[in-house]
Amino acid sequence: MKRLGKTGNRIEREKRKSFYIFIALWIIGFAVFQLIPILWGFKVSLTNQMAFSVKVKNVGFKNYQLALKDPAVYYAIYTTLLYAFLNTAIQVSLGLLLALLIDQKMKGQSFFRVMFYLPYVIPIVATGWILRVFFDKNVGTLNLLLLNLGMIKDGISWMGEHGMFTILTAGFWRVGWSMLIFIGGLSTIPRDLYDAASVDGAGYLRRFKVITLPFLSPFIAFQLVVSFIYGMQVFILPYILNPTAIRGAQVTLEAPPKETFFILSKGYDLIFNRGRLAYGFAVLWITFVIVLIFSLIYTYLVKKATYSEMEN
Amino acid sequence: MSYKTNRIIIQTVKYIVVIFILIMFFLPILSMLSVSLKTEGEIFKQSPNLFPEKLHFQNYINAFTRINYLRYVYNSLLVALMYTVACTLSSGMAGYALARFHIRENGIFFTIILSSIMIPIVITLIPFYLLVKNMGLTDKHVLWLLYGLGGAPFMIYLYRQFFLTIPASFEESARIDGAGRFRIFFGIMLPLVNSGTVITAIFAFQFTWQNYIMPALFLSSLKTTLAVKLNGAYVDIQQNILLGELMAGIFYYIAIPVIVFFIFQRQIMRGMLAGGIKG
Numbered sequence: 001m002k003r004l005g006k007t008g009n010r011i012e013r014e015k016r017k018s019f020y021i022f023i024a025l026w027i028i029g030f031a032v033f034q035l036i037p038i039l040w041g042f043k044v045s046l047t048n049q050m051a052f053s054v055k056v057k058n059v060g061f062k063n064y065q066l067a068l069k070d071p072a073v074y075y076a077i078y079t080t081l082l083y084a085f086l087n088t089a090i091q092v093s094l095g096l097l098l099a100l101l102i103d104q105k106m107k108g109q110s111f112f113r114v115m116f117y118l119p120y121v122i123p124i125v126a127t128g129w130i131l132r133v134f135f136d137k138n139v140g141t142l143n144l145l146l147l148n149l150g151m152i153k154d155g156i157s158w159m160g161e162h163g164m165f166t167i168l169t170a171g172f173w174r175v176g177w178s179m180l181i182f183i184g185g186l187s188t189i190p191r192d193l194y195d196a197a198s199v200d201g202a203g204y205l206r207r208f209k210v211i212t213l214p215f216l217s218p219f220i221a222f223q224l225v226v227s228f229i230y231g232m233q234v235f236i237l238p239y240i241l242n243p244t245a246i247r248g249a250q251v252t253l254e255a256p257p258k259e260t261f262f263i264l265s266k267g268y269d270l271i272f273n274r275g276r277l278a279y280g281f282a283v284l285w286i287t288f289v290i291v292l293i294f295s296l297i298y299t300y301l302v303k304k305a306t307y308s309e310m311e312n
Numbered sequence: 313m314s315y316k317t318n319r320i321i322i323q324t325v326k327y328i329v330v331i332f333i334l335i336m337f338f339l340p341i342l343s344m345l346s347v348s349l350k351t352e353g354e355i356f357k358q359s360p361n362l363f364p365e366k367l368h369f370q371n372y373i374n375a376f377t378r379i380n381y382l383r384y385v386y387n388s389l390l391v392a393l394m395y396t397v398a399c400t401l402s403s404g405m406a407g408y409a410l411a412r413f414h415i416r417e418n419g420i421f422f423t424i425i426l427s428s429i430m431i432p433i434v435i436t437l438i439p440f441y442l443l444v445k446n447m448g449l450t451d452k453h454v455l456w457l458l459y460g461l462g463g464a465p466f467m468i469y470l471y472r473q474f475f476l477t478i479p480a481s482f483e484e485s486a487r488i489d490g491a492g493r494f495r496i497f498f499g500i501m502l503p504l505v506n507s508g509t510v511i512t513a514i515f516a517f518q519f520t521w522q523n524y525i526m527p528a529l530f531l532s533s534l535k536t537t538l539a540v541k542l543n544g545a546y547v548d549i550q551q552n553i554l555l556g557e558l559m560a561g562i563f564y565y566i567a568i569p570v571i572v573f574f575i576f577q578r579q580i581m582r583g584m585l586a587g588g589i590k591g
Binding site: 012015018020021022023025026028029032033034036037038040044098101102106110112113114115116117118119121122125129130131138140141142145147173180183184187226229230232233235236240264267277280281284285287288292295296 | 326329330333334337339340341342343344346347355356359360361362401402403405406408409410412413414415417418421424425428429430431432433434435436437438439440442443459461462463468493497518521522524525539542543555558559562565566569570573577581584585
């Protein structure tokens with residue numbers, strides 16, 4: 001490491017000053033909105049605080065021990081991971097498929113691009129409601145359609161029996177973003193590479209393997225990582241798509257069914273619906289650590305896989 | 313089979329697949345429109361029809377009057393604009409710092425910013441809410457302005473990519489002329505990445521427009537945004553949801569970001585495809 005006195009020439013000092021002036025807002029925002037709250041949450045998680053408790057005392061890691069013994073917490077972690085993996089698979093495979101189908105040669109390419117991107121523009125709360133009405137057992141359009149076509153005899157309880165499937169449908173619907181990234185990736189491939197390969201007699205699959213895939217692999221890696229990280233953070237969708245009777249009184253932030261009761265909702269539920277502040281924060285902290293660890297391992301694996309693929 | 317007929321067959325199959333997927337994509341939207349045009353009796357009758365018997369536009373009027381819809385449009389627009397302006401400014405500045413000033417810590421900051429997308433917003437927001445509740449800052453729209461000033465990792469990244477495409481010589485001559493750093497940034501650099509600003513602003517707008525947890529925690533019933541209000545707004549006296557009106561209300565709610573998207577559609581597509589995102 002160089003000593004500060006040595007690097008401290010005027011230009012370098014000026015540069016450093018500019019850097020910190022321009023990034024200052026982010027630093028303050030990060031500290032105030034992320035670092036301090038999360039550390040404060042950790043502090044609370046070490047106590048026995050409830051929403052209305054008067055006497056608060058430290059209990060050490062007791063809440064963590066409690067949470068790590070709770071099978072519901074494990075189940076929530078399991079469903080969250082499952083959702084993140086399945087959603088990532090949908091985003092990457094369908095996004096790639098659409099990007100390949102709608103290539104530059106296709107007539108009406110820009111029309112299709114805009115149309116497939118459109119559902120991504122629809123806000124997530126609206127997506128939840130639209131799909132809930134679409135999937136409803138008695139009044140839902142999907143069941144009516146299948147009944148009219150004679151494909152089923154009785155309405156299927158999509159949300160009751162296939163909760164995970166309905167949540168994944170939203171991911172399927174919002175694939176436009178992923179498609180756009182892959183279209184961007186495809187546009188980086190020089191056209192004459194394909195022509196040269198065709199002259200050499202390479203078929204479609206061969207061209208895909210030797211040209212398309214290597215060029216796309218950084219984009220695929222990016223999409224694998226980002227979809228997974230965001231998939232782990234799913235929160236509001238299950239609340240709105242939850243399968244309680246569609247005609248009953250509507251309190252949206254009730255707990256969703258077990259199958260889609262993801263880990264973040266679990267922490268939220270503990271704090272706001274049950275008033276178990278300290279325990280809820282412990283669960284949130286465990287979630288934080290798990291999201292971080294899985295995201296890091298996963299990012300590392302994806303990077304390793306794509307780089308070794310490039311070497312071959 | 314000749315090469316040409318072969319190609320025609322492939323093209324036809326391609327179109328069929330694409331159009332099939334497109335129809336699947338639009339089924340939920342058709343379902344929304346169909347339900348919004350039915351009467352409540354039609355929706356819940358014994359074996360409902362797929363399409364409304366007669367177009368029933370009353371739901372679109374009721375959706376507007378049952379709640380003071382314009383008030384919530386105003387609330388939503390207000391917080392969305394506050395967040396968008398603040399977040400775009402802050403992200404632009406941070407992205408500029410990362411792209412232009414290569415000091416030793418630059419890489420560390422870049423890594424931290426990118427890694428911060430791994431922190432779920434719920435985990436920071438709940439403690440933050442409980443903290444500011446004690447300071448009496450809840451129920452204020454201005455919170456979005458403050459929150460936006462922290463910037464957003466994805467937008468900082470986008471801005472960095474855009475600033476990297478601009479040669480350093482552009483600002484060096486200005487610096488020699490003695491222009492200050494803010495003059496250079498706002499006067500020269502920011503106008504050069506206009507397409508980046510458009511994209512960032514639209515993403516920030518969409519993010520706030522659809523964000524649920526922040527208004528749910530921070531704003532009371534009269535000050536909240538559409539994302540929260542819509543969920544319990546359309547009910548009859550017995551607290552049953554009025555699906556037709558709800559779908560009509562959702563239609564208006566969707567319309568605004570969709571219109572924004574269509575206005576800036578070219579810029580979004582061009583900017584995203586021009587390599588704004590790189591692996």
